[in-house]
Amino acid sequence: MATTNAPAVLVEGLHKRYGDKRAVDGLDLRVEHGEIVAVLGPNGAGKTTTVETLEGFRRADAGHVRVLGEDPARGDRAWRARLGVVLQDNQDLAEVTVAEIVRHVAGFYPAPRDPETVIEEVGLREKRSARVRALSGGQRRRLDVALGIVGDPELLFLDEPTTGFDPQARHAFWDLVEGLRDEGTTILLTTHYLEEAERLADRVVVVAHGRVLADGAPADLGGRQARRARVRWTVDGVGHEEATDTPTALVARLAAQVGHPDGEVPGLQVLRPTLEDVYLGLIGEAAADVATDDTPEETAR
Numbered sequence: 573m574a575t576t577n578a579p580a581v582l583v584e585g586l587h588k589r590y591g592d593k594r595a596v597d598g599l600d601l602r603v604e605h606g607e608i609v610a611v612l613g614p615n616g617a618g619k620t621t622t623v624e625t626l627e628g629f630r631r632a633d634a635g636h637v638r639v640l641g642e643d644p645a646r647g648d649r650a651w652r653a654r655l656g657v658v659l660q661d662n663q664d665l666a667e668v669t670v671a672e673i674v675r676h677v678a679g680f681y682p683a684p685r686d687p688e689t690v691i692e693e694v695g696l697r698e699k700r701s702a703r704v705r706a707l708s709g710g711q712r713r714r715l716d717v718a719l720g721i722v723g724d725p726e727l728l729f730l731d732e733p734t735t736g737f738d739p740q741a742r743h744a745f746w747d748l749v750e751g752l753r754d755e756g757t758t759i760l761l762t763t764h765y766l767e768e769a770e771r772l773a774d775r776v777v778v779v780a781h782g783r784v785l786a787d788g789a790p791a792d793l794g795g796r797q798a799r800r801a802r803v804r805w806t807v808d809g810v811g812h813e814e815a816t817d818t819p820t821a822l823v824a825r826l827a828a829q830v831g832h833p834d835g836e837v838p839g840l841q842v843l844r845p846t847l848e849d850v851y852l853g854l855i856g857e858a859a860a861d862v863a864t865d866d867t868p869e870e871t872a873r
């Protein structure tokens with residue numbers, strides 16, 4: 573067991589190639605115990621390759637990797653039992669029922685959660701006797717989540733967990749993840765949903781071309797809080813906009829100058845860059861850098 577203050581996940585200088593494709597290219601990552609970290613990045617950024625290396629399913633070409641104090645390439649059964657894994661694609665389980673497979677998987681773990689409670693938590697109670705092949709895509713994904721958490725893991729990997737969920741199921745899943753966090757579970761999640769990262773993550777790591785572009789709390793990633801606000805308003809139906817570091821002062825001035833008798837400023841909006849704005853800016857800059865980078869690998873395609 574890891575008894576030191578070592579982080580739950582430590583990755584330094586991870587490299588992984590497929591042929592001449594550099595899928596992961598010097599990636600660093602640290603996840604502290606009890607933290608939820610979201611890894612964001614475009615398709616092909618290297619997220620799944622990284623996560624599957626941490627899970628012990630792929631071998632790194634180079635780099636230092638420790639997961640719950642162990643090298644995943646050497647992780648034994650006891651180490652694996654401390655992990656929960658929700659993969660992007662799961663093997664076919666078509667003919668078994670939901671309750672059967674959750675009970676079955678629980679049997680692999682020394683101290684599993686109660687299978688019926690887990691089925692309920694992921695919202696599959698009414699489907700507990702349904703065969704897996706009869707589940708919808710979103711229900712199937714919920715079953716994947718159930719199988720990932722039934723072992724009561726210390727560290728849970730969620731690879732795009734809510735793909736295919738309807739909005740209600742997504743919100744229910746977020747509540748579930750927050751409940752796990754409150755119980756002390758450490759969670760590393762990949763997602764394409766910025767709203768999901770913003771809601772769940774203590775820290776967001778943006779990855780592109782196998783490298784980390786930015787790492788920070790969702791609220792101030794990429795200096796988000798330090799960015800200027802844009803204030804919009806209308807006068808006689810004509811829109812105005814001004815960028816400012818002091819939006820409160822500007823709004824007070826507008827209220828005095830162009831506000832209605834009750835002080836209201838028509839069409840008033842104060843806009844800060846969203847996490848999505850910051851994310852798209854980072855990814856755009858990285859794409860521009862690659863376009864001007866004439867390494868043989870990039871020009872060969």
Ligand SMILES: Nc1ncnc2c1ncn2[C@@H]1O[C@H](COP(=O)(O)OP(=O)(O)OP(=O)(O)O)[C@@H](O)[C@H]1O
Nearest residue numbers: 590593594595613614615616617618619620621622
């Ligand atoms: N088994 C493989 N063989 C060859 N190339 C691979 C293999 N797995 C991944 N790749 C390539 O490595 C790169 C990184 O893929 P990876 O699946 O890690 O990206 P990702 O960030 O998880 O993408 P997505 O958001 O689409 O899931 C991609 O260019 C992909 O085509």
